[in-house]
Amino acid sequence: MLRRLRSILMTCCVLAAPLGAGAARAEDVEELAPFKMIRSLQYVQDSVVLGDHSAIEMQRFMLGAIDKRLRSADASVFRDPRNVDAALVYAMSGGNPETLKYLSDHDVAGNFDSRITEALRQYLNGKGGLIVENLSDAAPEYRNARIGPYLYLILGNAMSQQDPVAAMKYYDWARLTAPGTIIEEAALRRSVFLAVQANDPDKGFHYALTYARRYLTSPYASQFADVFVELAVAHFDGAAQERISEILGFMDAPRQREVYLRVARRAAIAGKQPLAKLASQRAEALGADGAAQPKVLAGFYAGLAAVPSNDVFAATASITAIPDTELSVRDRALRDAAKAVADAVVRPPDGESLTQAFASKSDRPVETDASAEETETGSGMSPFGSAQTPVAAAASVAEADTGAASDPEHDGFVAKGRSKLEEIDALLKGGQ
Template identity: 40%
Template sequence: MRRAVLHRMIGLLLLAAGNPSVGFAQDALQPYQLVRSLQLVQDRIAAGDHAAMPMQAKLLEMVDARLRDTGADDFKDPRNFRALLVYGMSGGNPLTVETAVSRATVAPEELAIAKGVISYLNGRPADAIETLRPIDPMTLPSDLGAFLALVKGSLLSGEEPAAALVLLDEARLLSPGTLVEEAALRRSVGIAAMQGDAARFALASTQYVERYLYSPYASQFADSFVSGVVALHMSISQDKLGDITSMMDPEREKVIYLRIARRAAIDGLNDLSAFAAARAERGRDGIGNQDDPRALLYASLSTVTSGTVDDVHAKLDRIDRGKLSDGDRALLDAARAIAGELVAPPAALPARKPAFAAVEQPPAVENPSAQPSGQQTSDEAGLPLVEGAMPEQSTAPASGEPAASMSNATAVAAAASDGAAALPASAPAPATGLNPSDPTDAAMIKARRQLDLIDQMLGAAPR
């Protein structure tokens, strides 16, 4: 019944917005009725109804206009003041909130919440948390308490993560199945990973995928999920990871595994990278991705120094570099250079010099400034959460791959192709006990230097 009434209310609001002759409908509605309508639309968006986003924009405009016109009489109804605070904690206009609060006569606790919300909206988190800390969200009406718990949890996530997780749980308890719960779960995933709490991370991730996978904000969840899987790789089993991703559709699952494989390869986690790349290649429901150049590349990165050289070469040769991002093309070039160096023949023996030959002067030290250098690209391998299906948050800038003259990975690849003599001054010869003047030992030193280079390349590559 309540949902049907709200749907009729939204229809009336949109009719009023589109036809000025019936604009009186907007003025006749109380602020709390407008804010409830806005919350209903936001909950639909969180559940995956992206078509409701234009409706949200129109309602935000109408709510803002109505609240700017409120007077002292409007706030005699406590529901209207609570609605003002909810609007503010939903990301409302701080000027509107400040103006409306200045006209209201309310209890000290409500005024304290208002001051904390205004500090929060104006980018003063320390002031906001100091003002809001004594207020227990569980003692407030659920509509206001849920948002207050979410805001406090967000503010405390950096310095007091354990307390933040408790508050986010309270937000979910007070407002299940809403945008508040979606945001609380999404933030819990990142905090649990930061805390090293693998069980909490897996539980929050499972709940998010079950309920909010199609939210327009799910790309933020994906960022936290991929980072958490890499950070907690020693604590999360491959079976548990598979259980979580199995709830995704095949395309989303593939892209998640591609992102995990790339991050794991860059961080030197070969087992995780190989597992994720294999899952991305295998696909699901009989639809494989063996020809996906990214899956082939990340699988090769995890075996370039340990797999059979011929197999690695075969994989690298199958990759269509034209389908890779700039950052991944640099990774491909470096992998090819390293694989080539591992099978390069040892240098020829130098001609024996007569005992009476003049001692040669040592070669000049290579100028470090002559080494290839470039600026680190912010490329993310062209991997969204899922191509064309899960947009970034509406306020985020459009994604793209910034151009760069030469990435760090490209510079390392160029150095690798030039052999050990091209190593920068910061990469000295490893202390191996080998004799550089012996051709066989020199080849071993060169190969080990190439391994060092691939480590440098992976560490410098964009994440």
């Protein structure tokens, strides 16, 4: 694969090469049409989401080469609509937004559609909500054009917060007109997220199954796993179990195990004890490769879920016995919260606690359910490819290792535990 991509760079992206027999001349480099370079970029980007992560660095190089070519191109180059489309695709593929601004500002011949360029400039500057009306009017004219799938993907992104259902329709068109590409991968992944937001599990599982069949080797598959866990936890019932098992069937054992661990963690935090125990058991059953840490985490999440149950003593002993080195910073915070809740639940009532039953509601602090703020899922040992660059990944790890005391998951678990104490107070009041 690397040899083939290197060949593409030599012929289409035009790496500077020494002059000689069959070597590309400098003037050939300067005259290469932008649309030919964009074809190579699209090939590389599609290769990345299909599993060739070694092409990520090549993608960055090609974006830089195309940027240089577009800025140095004579205005006459853009008389060819293919080169205009190339400039727009470049901007929508992670290119420099200032290059699109430069080209549109110098377009005296009217080769660029000002509606499209203005919408893209606003979108790339973080003002996506402002482009919905104008772009939704202009995009249908380009539905069958080369830039059509890109425009519909961006329109779906801009619409997603205002109207998730309408955004999914834009994503559907984008992916159906660009199968097997980075556009389809992004549209499917984001559609799963929107289906969760729209509380439409049928569509969510359909999108998730399609994604699992095609793009589990994408570097963005970890983001898909996060959203799929949300979907599974929110809609894990008898009918959904079969669909979830079908989707996980496309994954190898380590990936299935990681998903079940994530589900167990989220379910334990959300107070869904049966689901947390079931997911923990399935994760532990997938530990046939001898890996110790997944089994430890499965037992930990099962114990975490059992804290508010009749098995609180055994659950507390189980999670307390796990060494700190076996848990991430966030999981250690959850364990400490669970221990605090368990201690409060089993502590014998004293005189002060009995008087709480007669306190007015206005004297009691109002607790909020912080579990909705919980955003990070997983155990920190995901086998899924990460879309982060090494620098960004290191930064995220450093961030996860600091500020554990203010972890929203910790606060959410404590809040749920306090609600259990209020229930006990209510029982004491009823017994007076």
